[in-house]
Amino acid sequence: MKVTSLRLAFQTALLAVCFAATGRADAADMSQQAQQGLQGKLEYCKTCHGLSGEGYRGYYPMPRLAGQQPEYLENQLQAFIRRSRTNPVMSNVAHGLTPSMVAALAANLRDLNPNPYGGAPRDSLALGKTIFEQGLPESNVPACSACHGPDAKGKAEIPRLAGQLYWYTVKSLTNWSRERGQGSLKDTSAIMVPTTHNLTQAQISALAAYVSYLK
Amino acid sequence: MNLNTSKMAILVIAFLAGGPLQAEESLAIRNCTWCHGSSAQGLSTAPRLAGQRDQYIQNQLLSFSEHLRDNPLSQQYMWPATAHLSPQAAHDLSAYFSALPPVPANDGDPELAAAGRAIYDEGIADSDVSACVVCHGPNAEGVRGIPRLGGLSYPYLKRRLEQWGEGFHAAAAPMPQIAGRLSPNQIDALASYLSFIGYESLE
Incomplete structure (x- = not known):
């Protein structure tokens, strides 16, 4: 009787230990796997967007992701998937990302702080600064700083512009209505449409150059 | 001639x-x-x-x-x-x-060209392989310090892609990271596709 109950107690204890152990092992495996997956995807982002997320000028300009607002990044990845933002390559990339992966990537990228990529022309930085800080009232262009912040770091769904690749900002502002807000789905990109139409190419270049050097 | x-x-x-x-x-x-x-x-x-x-x-x-x-x-x-x-x-x-006009090698396997093109244009999202097109251009023409790949010979392209995976030329980021994720079949397909691309102009 005593022996039996002891044996039973022992068996139960053994089972409990085994259970607990497998539970822990599973949890450890999962988080390690998730961690490896996250690191793999981060590397994937950085192969195009710069090894520190500073952006890269390939055949096409690839934007800086470092220090970007997580909400903006998540919105853009969604826009690529829904094709309200035209970009076949990014649409393909975004399709494979789970929501938790997107959140983890965005949080990681927000914390990167490399120096700007540089390379923008420096001949009209003063004009760029004026447009950024004061806008162009005569052309109905509001001051960028009003929404993107005096330090150009953005907030929530409004993107950071500081240190953004010059060629990327030029391309974005030039092609805004052709690349953003496509299809029937409404998104916040519509707010930029009048401004992008009211800027001349020279003003776009000046502005893009100015923000590209902001840290 | x-x-x-x-x-x-x-x-x-x-x-x-x-x-x-x-x-x-x-x-x-x-x-x-x-x-x-x-x-x-x-x-x-x-x-x-x-x-x-x-x-x-x-x-x-x-x-x-x-x-x-x-x-x-x-x-x-x-x-x-x-x-x-x-x-x-x-x-x-x-x-x-x-400044000399290039002639495509055309020496890859034509049956693999379509698979190679898909990798070139779209990448392989599942294995974190970036699309080649974003840096090397829609006609594999290259730009500035980024090489023209279109029409290079199949054996050369294949060996370069393999050698990154083997640890050579490790300083050429991000190519070692990208090429290292390609399987032998994928390398074959890419090298085949690229060998057939001609050029429009030297612009």
Whole structure:
């Protein structure tokens, strides 16, 4: 009787230990796997967007992701998937990302702080600064700083512009209505449409150059 | 016939160029074409130089002389070839070869070309392989320091892609990271596709 109950107690204890152990092992495996997956995807982002997320000028300009607002990044990845933002390559990339992966990537990228990529022309930085800080009232262009912040770091769904690749900002502002807000789905990109139409190419270049050097 | 025409063209260009390519530099050109083909279209393991990006050729000559490009053939041939190359000579050679019109090698497996094109244009999201098109351009034409891949020979492309996975030329980020994720079949497909791409213009 005593022996039996002891044996039973022992068996139960053994089972409990085994259970607990497998539970822990599973949890450890999962988080390690998730961690490896996250690191793999981060590397994937950085192969195009710069090894520190500073952006890269390939055949096409690839934007800086470092220090970007997580909400903006998540919105853009969604826009690529829904094709309200035209970009076949990014649409393909975004399709494979789970929501938790997107959140983890965005949080990681927000914390990167490399120096700007540089390379923008420096001949009209003063004009760029004026447009950024004061806008162009005569052309109905509001001051960028009003929404993107005096330090150009953005907030929530409004993107950071500081240190953004010059060629990327030029391309974005030039092609805004052709690349953003496509299809029937409404998104916040519509707010930029009048401004992008009211800027001349020279003003776009000046502005893009100015923000590209902001840290 | 074709080869002779090209040779003539090179002679004429070298002659007309006058300024930067004088008599002693044409010896430097012959030192290159000995392996890279008399019309610089590539020969065996030596890649085509004709139509390659000026800035890319200059950068590579520098990486050979600094021993950053380090596969066995580079060590054997290109390290000595660049050991005493002056910056001016590198500049002139790059300008010369980049201005020659390239001819596609067309030597890959045509049946793999479609699979290669899909990888080139779309990447492989599942295995974190970036789309080649974003840096190398829609016609694999390259730009600035980013090489033209279109029409390079299948064996050369295949070996370059394999060698990144083997640890050679590790300084050429992000290519080691990207190429290292490609399977042998995917490398075959990419190299095949690229070998068939012609060129529109040297713009």
